[in-house]
Structures are given as C-alpha cells and as structure tokens.
Amino acid sequence: GAVVSQHPSRVICKSGTSVKIECRSLDFQATTMFWYRQFPKKSLMLMATSNEGSKATYEQGVEKDKFLINHASLTLSTLTVTSAHPEDSSFYICSARDLTGQLTQYFGPGTRLLVL
Amino acid sequence: AQSVTQLDSQVPVFEEAPVELRCNYSSSVSVYLFWYVQYPNQGLQLLLKYLSGSTLVESINGFEAEFNKSQTSFHLRKPSVHISDTAEYFCAVIVTGGGNKLTFGTGTQLKVEL
Numbered sequence: 397g398a399v400v401s402q403h404p405s406r407v408i409c410k411s412g413t414s415v416k417i418e419c420r421s422l423d424f425q426a427t428t429m430f431w432y433r434q435f436p437k438k439s440l441m442l443m444a445t446s447n448e449g450s451k452a453t454y455e456q457g458v459e460k461d462k463f464l465i466n467h468a469s470l471t472l473s474t475l476t477v478t479s480a481h482p483e484d485s486s487f488y489i490c491s492a493r494d495l496t497g498q499l500t501q502y503f504g505p506g507t508r509l510l511v512l
Numbered sequence: 513a514q515s516v517t518q519l520d521s522q523v524p525v526f527e528e529a530p531v532e533l534r535c536n537y538s539s540s541v542s543v544y545l546f547w548y549v550q551y552p553n554q555g556l557q558l559l560l561k562y563l564s565g566s567t568l569v570e571s572i573n574g575f576e577a578e579f580n581k582s583q584t585s586f587h588l589r590k591p592s593v594h595i596s597d598t599a600e601y602f603c604a605v606i607v608t609g610g611g612n613k614l615t616f617g618t619g620t621q622l623k624v625e626l
Contacts, residue, residue, distance in 0.1 A: 503556035
C-alpha cells in the first residue's frame with residue numbers, strides 16, 4: 397500500500413516552454429502533498445507544501461509564479477514549471493501524507509526535467 | 513533552524529560485513545527521526561523511524577538505528593549486509609511544531625561488493 401506515482405518520469409523541453417508534472421496517490425487519499433527538488437549529490441530540498449483545496453505554501457526562495465502547484469483532489473497534485481530555463485533542470489520528487497499517518501510521507505519515483 | 517549531517521557520501525563494504533551509516537542532527541527542540549532508502553531508479557522508501565519510546569528501532573530487513581539524544585545522532589547499522597542493500601540512504605528529521613516538514617541530509621551511497 398501507500399504508492400505514489402509521478403508522470404512523466406523524464407521530460408525534455410525547450411527553454412521558454414512550460415512543463416506539467418503529476419503526482420498521484422494510488423491507493424490512499426492525501427490531504428497534503430510535498431514537492432521537492434534534488435540536485436546531483438545534494439539532499440532533497442522542499443519547494444512547497446500542497447494542501448487539497450487550498451493554496452500551496454512555498455518555501456523561502458521558491459518562486460510561486462514560476463512553480464505553479466495545484467492540488468485539486470485528494471489523490472492528485474500537479475507542479476507546473478512555467479517558462480522553463482536550463483537552470484530549472486533537476487530531479488523533482490513529490491511525496492504524499494495520508495489522512496492518518498501525520499508524520500510519514502510516501503514518495504514518488506521522481507521526474508527528471510532537462511531544459512535545453 | 514534544524515539541519516541533518518551525513519558525513520559519509522559513500523560507504524563501500526563487502527557483502528556480509530557490518531556497516532554503520534552516520535547521521536547527526538541539530539535542533540533546539542524535540543525531533544522525530546527517519547531513515548529513507550532510495551534504490552536505483554526508484555523513489556524513496558521509509559526504512560525506519562523514531563517517534564517516541566524505545567530509542568532502538570528496527571526495520572524488517574535487518575537494519576536498526578538508535579536515537580542518541582546526548583550525541584544528537586541517529587546512526588543506521590546492519591550487522592551483515594547483502595548485495596541488495598546497495599542504495600542511497602537518507603537521514604531526515606521533523607522538528608516538533610515545524611509543520612511536519614522533513615529536512616534531509618545529503619545522503620550516503622552504500623555500495624556492497626562481493
């Protein structure tokens with residue numbers, strides 16, 4: 397149980413285009429989902445906390461207009477990288493917290509974004 | 513602010529040998545501690561966690577970690593590793609009253625060799 401999927405697993409796009417990444421909790425409902433960014437040889441950096449039905453809470457230094465987050469249902473959150481640039485190339489990982497396990501996060505497999 | 517330090521970026525070890533992956537944290541308030549494992553091309557999986565109670569926690573595949581408050585450590589150990597344990601291991605902390613946000617260490621690559 398507690399499976400989280402991400403789509404796509406890899407994406408290559410041109411500079412200036414927008415890319416949408418989906419995060420789904422497959423067998424449980426998630427009131428809260430988290431979006432992380434992972435650089436090579438670095439730890440996961442929390443970008444934002446996404447709560448179903450409300451606006452996301454962004455961490456300091458993360459541009460909310462560039463990284464649009466929507467959490468429209470209890471099983472789906474999306475991250476849209478708008479007007480992507482090469483410096484946005486990274487590994488993006490989502491996690492979800494179920495309704496009962498307040499401290500345990502279940503992670504998706506990640507999405508590798510390459511902006512040319 | 514809290515932080516998590518994993519001093520070893522890579523730990524090579526022979527199969528059936530013991531291993532210890534070190535994790536230290538800094539926080540002025542109580543914490544909850546986690547170890548996550550990331551196998552190649554897969555997402556992070558929860559390995560074990562300390563929330564309260566016994567300071568020694570175990571996973572189903574033979575790993576254990578001990579919460580040491582005085583040394584602010586949560587080192588991960590296994591008495592005999594297997595090839596299949598090759599993975600990236602992340603230590604993480606949640607600070608009480610911090611919105612249940614995970615703060616991760618930089619990870620330790622465990623490479624088990626024959």
